[in-house]
Amino acid sequence: MTEKTHTSPAPPSPGDGIWPNETPNQVQRHYRPAIHPDVVGHPGFGYRTEEVEGVLIERDVMVPLRDGTRLYADVYRVAGELVPAIVCYSPFGKHPHIDLGLFDGAEFPVDKLSEHTPFEVFDPIRWAKEGFAICVVDGVGNWHSEGTAQFFDQQEALAGYDTVEHFAGLEWCNGKVGWGAVSYFAMTAWSVAALNPPHLAAILTWDAASDTYRETNHHGGIPSTLTHNWMLLTGVGLGQVEDMEATQSEHPLFDEWWQLRVADWSKITVPTYSITEWGNDIHLRGTVQAWREVAAPQKYLDITGGKEWAEFYSDWAFERQRAFLGQFLRAESNGVDDWAPVRIGIRTGGDTWEFREELAFPLERTKYRNYHLDARGASAGHEQVEEEASVSYDSTRQGDGAEFIIRFEEPTEVTGYSKVRFWVSADLHNDADLFVAFERVRPxxxxxxxxxSQMWNEGPAAFGWLRASHRELDPEKSTEWQPYHRHQRRQWLVHGTPVPVDIEVWPTNIMFEAGDSLRILVRGTLIHPDPNAPMATNYMTRNLGRHIIHTGGKYDSRVVLPLIPSSH
Known part of the structure; x- marks a missing residue:
């Protein structure tokens, strides 16, 4: 083993301007008793080792934090080699135990993964053989790690900083540390990388929501039930865990409690490889948004047409992940410098897609086009609509809603962000939860x-949400094609009085053939392939009575589409 040196850095501390609040204790939190690991069949606690296919597995390796708290990790590496470390940090449990049957349709390639692969983590046996140490860490307060579990805040970021520096200093580590994997393992990368630990050399953020209010817990201000299901997968420990579900109910607006959970992406300077999917209704927006603002000179974005976990474990993904992490953690020459900054999945429908290289996202050659909505014929076109009209629907009846059709006479590509503006009123309530979807329709x-999402082959091509009382825009952050809502106060509806609402439609790619149509759906209920599925995201809506969509004349209801010229 070659000798190495390690310099202990001066760590950041609360109050240095990295977070919007001095300490996390300035905002109200709720906690629930943790479920003891023994209750859920934990395989046992205590340092021990085993060897599998030439890979040394160290169980319950202690990771000390600056305040004396001890975390525990499982480390997979080839003994006697000087290798980089890849940190995978989460509350889900570092041991494989989650029933993948909960995710029917997700197409987990279980048969190609070793039995030691934890949920949403690289196959540690395969990666150890490739010359990396996979370090799967139970986060603060989770399972047998000490402390009180808090999620996505500065405590977690500081713990991540200390974890990076601890592994960098171990005798078997070459001093280079990477961070990442899928979902939570990737989301924590934003806050840790924003602190710039000296030995953090690269992050791989595969499906990494970066604003938990807007992207996972309150789509468009509408609270989701995702938190309830998420807490069923977490909440295991020896003490208390932050009750995200209870606190979400008491923080319906984007206040300091939520602001603590958004990192300053502009502070991230390490090489960044971000990956997401067009159909991902949790991670798509945040992965792209953070990537756009990351300051790293070397950053790469892939948006696939597939499913989250199936793509992460695919052969093409392994080759890309291995090339990226090998280049920045092992000083290999893997051609990453020649990668296109962006690759997008061009979808022809269903699960058929292929990558196309681009220079930026949104695409530099995008032409944004207004299509004016007309309730008289459920249509949309280029011309202003002079005559006022309206269409209404029962806001609580599943499947009822309004729709507008745009017909394309020639092949048309829609790629990027879209916006829908409705003038809306309600007849029995002072609020309205609006669900929007785009569909491609054949002649x-x-x-x-x-x-x-992660599990369905037949869903909408794009989607958006908004609670009408959350319609206030931030004029500095909003663009003509991407509205940015403050979510910091409510603006109630008045009976029968139309107001304009701008709905962000998350990025998409839709390839229309000549004669195809874009159908814009708007409903007060979920637009979803199977809302009763065990892991489906549902919503706590505030609808009652009928929603009325107003068009024409002074009601400039319209959709803004990102059209891509046919010449590349």
């Missing part, structure tokens, strides 16, 4: 299916 009337 025959057949809807072209698109992969949606």
């Amino acid at each position: 025959s009337g057949e809807v072209v299916p698109h992969i949606f």
Whole structure:
């Protein structure tokens, strides 16, 4: 083993301007008793080792934090080699135990993964053989790690900083540390990398929501039930865990409690490789948004047309992950410098797609086009609509809603961010929860299916949400094609009085053939392939009575689409 040196850095501390608040204790939190690991069948605690296919597995390796708290990790590496470390940090449990049957349709390639692969983590046996140490860490207060569990805040970022520096200093580590994997393992990368630990050399953020209010817990200000399901997968420990579900109910607006959970992406300077999917209704927006603002000179973005976990464990993904992390953690020459900054999945429908290289996202050659909505014919076109009209629907009846059709006479590519502006009123309530989806429709009337969320092959091609009382925009952050809502106060509706609402439609790619149509759906209920599925994201809505969509004249209801010229 070659000798190495390690310099202990001066760590950041609360109050240095990295977070919007001096300490996390300035905002109200709720906690619930943790479920003891023994209750859920933990395989046992205590340092021990085993060897599998030439890979040394160290169980419950202690990781000390600056305040004396002790975390515990499982480390997979080839003994006697000087290797970089890849940190995978989360509350889910570092041991494989989550029933993948909960994710029916997700297409987990279970048969190609070793039995030691934890949920949403690299196959540690395969990666150890490639010359990396996979270090799967139970976060603060989770499972047998000490402390009180808090999620996505500065405590977690500081723990991550200390974890990076601890592994960098171990005798088997070459001093280079990476961070990442899928979902939570990737989301924590934003806050840790914003602190710039000296030995953090690269982050791989695969499906990494970066604003938990807007992207996971309150789509458009509408609270989701995702937190309830998420807490069922976490909440295991020896003490207390932060009760995200209870606190979400008491923080319906984007206040300091939520602001603590958004890192300053502009402070991230390490090489960054971000990956997401067009159909991901949790991670798509945040992965792209953070990547756009990361200050790293070397950053790469892939948006695939597939499913989250199936793509992460695919052969093409392994090759890319291995090339990226090998280049920045092992000083290999893997051609990453020649990668296109962006690759997007061009979707022809269903699960058929292929990558196309681009220079930026949104695409530099995007032409944004207004299509004015007309309730008289459920249509949309380029011309202003002079005559006022309206269409209404029962806001609480599943499947009821309004729709508008745009027909394309020639092949048309829609790629990027879209915006829908409705003038809306309600007749029995002072609020309205609006769900929007885009569908591609053949001339025959057949809807072209698109992969949606992590588990469905037949869903909408794009989606957006907004609670009407949250319609206030931040004028500095909003653009004509991407509204940015403050979510900091409510603006109630008045009976029968139309107001304009701008709805952000998350990025998409839809390839229309000549004669195809774009159908814009708006409903007060979930637009989802199977809202009753065990892991489906549902919502706590505030609808009652009918919603009325107003068009024409002074009601400039319209959709803004990102059109891509056919010449590349």
